[in-house]
Amino acid sequence: MSKLLSADHQSVVIVGAGLAGFNLASALVQRGYAGELTLVGDEPWQPYDRPPLSKQFQLDGDESQLWLLPELPPKVKQLRQRKAMAIDPQRQELRLDDGSTLPWDRLVLATGTRPLRLAQLDARPRVLTLRTLGDARAIRETLKFVASLLVIGGGPIGLELAASAAELGRQSIVVEKSMRLMSRSAPAAMADILLEYHRSRGIAIYLGRTVVALDEGTQEAVLDDGQRVPAGLVVVGIGVRANDELAADAGIACDDGVFVDGWCRTSAPGVFAVGDVTRQRNPLTGRFERIETWANAQGQAQALAAIWCNPDEARAYEAVPWFWSDQGSARLQCAGAITGEQQAWRVDAAGGRVLVHWSAGLVTGVATLNATRDFGPLKKLIVPRATITPEQFSAPEANIRALVQQALAA
Amino acid sequence: MTSNSQFIPLCSIDTVAEGAIGMGYLPDGRRVAVYLVEGNVYATDDRCTHGNSSLTEDGCLEGHIVECGMHLGTFDVRTGKAVGPPCTQALRTYPVEIRDGQVMLSDASLVADLKV
Numbered sequence: 001m002s003k004l005l006s007a008d009h010q011s012v013v014i015v016g017a018g019l020a021g022f023n024l025a026s027a028l029v030q031r032g033y034a035g036e037l038t039l040v041g042d043e044p045w046q047p048y049d050r051p052p053l054s055k056q057f058q059l060d061g062d063e064s065q066l067w068l069l070p071e072l073p074p075k076v077k078q079l080r081q082r083k084a085m086a087i088d089p090q091r092q093e094l095r096l097d098d099g100s101t102l103p104w105d106r107l108v109l110a111t112g113t114r115p116l117r118l119a120q121l122d123a124r125p126r127v128l129t130l131r132t133l134g135d136a137r138a139i140r141e142t143l144k145f146v147a148s149l150l151v152i153g154g155g156p157i158g159l160e161l162a163a164s165a166a167e168l169g170r171q172s173i174v175v176e177k178s179m180r181l182m183s184r185s186a187p188a189a190m191a192d193i194l195l196e197y198h199r200s201r202g203i204a205i206y207l208g209r210t211v212v213a214l215d216e217g218t219q220e221a222v223l224d225d226g227q228r229v230p231a232g233l234v235v236v237g238i239g240v241r242a243n244d245e246l247a248a249d250a251g252i253a254c255d256d257g258v259f260v261d262g263w264c265r266t267s268a269p270g271v272f273a274v275g276d277v278t279r280q281r282n283p284l285t286g287r288f289e290r291i292e293t294w295a296n297a298q299g300q301a302q303a304l305a306a307i308w309c310n311p312d313e314a315r316a317y318e319a320v321p322w323f324w325s326d327q328g329s330a331r332l333q334c335a336g337a338i339t340g341e342q343q344a345w346r347v348d349a350a351g352g353r354v355l356v357h358w359s360a361g362l363v364t365g366v367a368t369l370n371a372t373r374d375f376g377p378l379k380k381l382i383v384p385r386a387t388i389t390p391e392q393f394s395a396p397e398a399n400i401r402a403l404v405q406q407a408l409a410a
Numbered sequence: 411m412t413s414n415s416q417f418i419p420l421c422s423i424d425t426v427a428e429g430a431i432g433m434g435y436l437p438d439g440r441r442v443a444v445y446l447v448e449g450n451v452y453a454t455d456d457r458c459t460h461g462n463s464s465l466t467e468d469g470c471l472e473g474h475i476v477e478c479g480m481h482l483g484t485f486d487v488r489t490g491k492a493v494g495p496p497c498t499q500a501l502r503t504y505p506v507e508i509r510d511g512q513v514m515l516s517d518a519s520l521v522a523d524l525k526v
């Protein structure tokens with residue numbers, strides 16, 4: 001049995017019942033953790049998956065597809081619609097919004113993030129953000145009776161939603177402040193292709209523009225250059241802020257995200273953090289970043305469960321960051337760094353695009369658009385010091401899978 | 411014993427290289443993925459249980475594990491069990507064997523079932 005958690009009277013409390021909190025609870029149970037386990041979440045629903053909220057759920061409204069599976073066993077005490085209010089690190093207690101306290105031996109913050117808002121549009125009717133099932137329902141219901149969707153912000157969630165609305169026959173408009181789409185998460189060259197893709201499907205995209213006012217009478221938005229665009233429903237998707245107040249108030253090191261090391265430890269003994277709320281060292285950039293991806297929330301939670309339950313085999317978590325973003329029929333996948341000293345493209349027979357970045361001769365980033373076949377194999381090159389050259393990659397007759405296998409075997 | 415007529419050919423074994431993923435069709439038109447691992451042949455549904463992705467087109471086989479290209483979820487091709495996230499639901503598997511160079515669906519009751 002586990003060395004660290006085998007002691008009697010262990011109790012683990014996880015705050016936040018999203019993907020990371022849910023996964024940690026399931027992984028602990030799976031690995032045979034026998035102590036007390038409480039999952040505290042402030043949302044009213046059983047734990048669910050967020051990626052479909054901007055995609056399939058907007059199209060079919062099927063909530064049965066959202067629940068995270070398999071459901072947690074009864075030995076995990078789940079508190080729903082219960083907000084954690086304060087951590088007392090000395091007494092090892094967590095105070096909840098009903099005034100009660102939960103004692104813990106180990107506390108895990110899995111509180112995620114919340115959407116940023118635009119002060120000038122706040123409190124207007126039909127201006128929404130998208131993070132929760134409640135948000136997704138409201139957007140879906142509103143889309144039924146408006147003719148257009150204006151998304152502010154050209155990031156993945158906004159583009160996914162714009163593509164879904166276009167598929168539903170709504171006029172979709174995206175207004176992005178910077179001169180390109182997905183500036184934080186995708187390579188510039190890939191963002192250009194994506195821009196063409198969405199425009200070719202009828203989505204109007206305004207780059208380098210902001211929304212300065214809404215005209216409720218005409219249901220239009222006014223841009224900073226005076227142009228007017230349809231805005232039946234406005235969704236603000238300009239990024240997120242970490243839900244790190246609990247930690248900050250308890251004196252735990254934070255900076256729009258809770259700092260953690262590879263063992264998911266915060267600066268307070270016994271307090272850990274996983275998922276979107278963390279600020280961790282990105283193995284490719286060397287900087288402390290928030291890695292807001294499904295794969296990270298899942299992987300970090302799994303890693304922490306392994307660290308606790310099987311400490312002998314456990315390793316520090318330093319997975320290569322990666323994500324997918326399914327935008328209409330565009331399947332975007334990105335892994336590793338989004339820039340490099342060298343880059344090369346391939347276009348496959350079906351028109352799929354593959355972009356690879358190198359730094360100091362090593363593969364540091366891979367991005368694909370509608371080329372899911374090559375993504376997984378190429379991503380495997382990012383961690384090891386195995387590599388392929390830009391020339392090998394770009395050779396018209398190259399078989400990517402065979403090249404990767406050779407490189408990894410070498 | 412079952413007679414040969416109760417077997418459904420899925421594809422020629424020549425089309426399934428070791429480590430690659432072959433493709434066959436059920437009588438109802440559904441596509442199945444065929445795998446040859448260490449001399450043994452296995453078949454599963456082609457469509458990933460997590461989403462709309464084809465394992466024969468976009469999957470990648472390593473040992474007994476097939477990785478879906480779309481979100482990199484994984485399954486054990488021997489049992490269909492989902493072994494890596496985001497996949498949680500098992501893939502349907504089909505009993506197959508090699509006869510006369512053909513990969514055959516080999517369960518009599520299933521064959522009868524599918525022929526209706």
Ligand SMILES: Cc1cc2nc3c(=O)[nH]c(=O)nc-3n(C[C@H](O)[C@H](O)[C@H](O)COP(=O)(O)OP(=O)(O)OC[C@H]3O[C@@H](n4cnc5c(N)ncnc54)[C@H](O)[C@@H]3O)c2cc1C
Pocket residue numbers: 015016017018019020021040041042043049050051052053054082083084085110111112113130131132157243246274275276277292293294295297322323324325326
């Ligand atoms: C619409 C949408 C689409 C997405 N699509 C993709 C995608 O295609 N690919 C991809 O890689 N990623 C995607 N993501 C990102 C992915 O869903 C997140 O990375 C993941 O959900 C992070 O999990 P988490 O558990 O860290 O945070 P969350 O899922 O945000 O969970 C945190 C939970 O903690 C709760 N909480 C916060 N504070 C408290 C408190 N004080 N007390 C109690 N509970 C609290 C919150 O209410 C929330 O339920 C998407 C996200 C959204 C919103």
Ligand code: FES
Pocket residue numbers: 458459460461462463478479480481482483484495496497
């Ligand atoms: S569709 Fe296969 S992993 Fe998501």
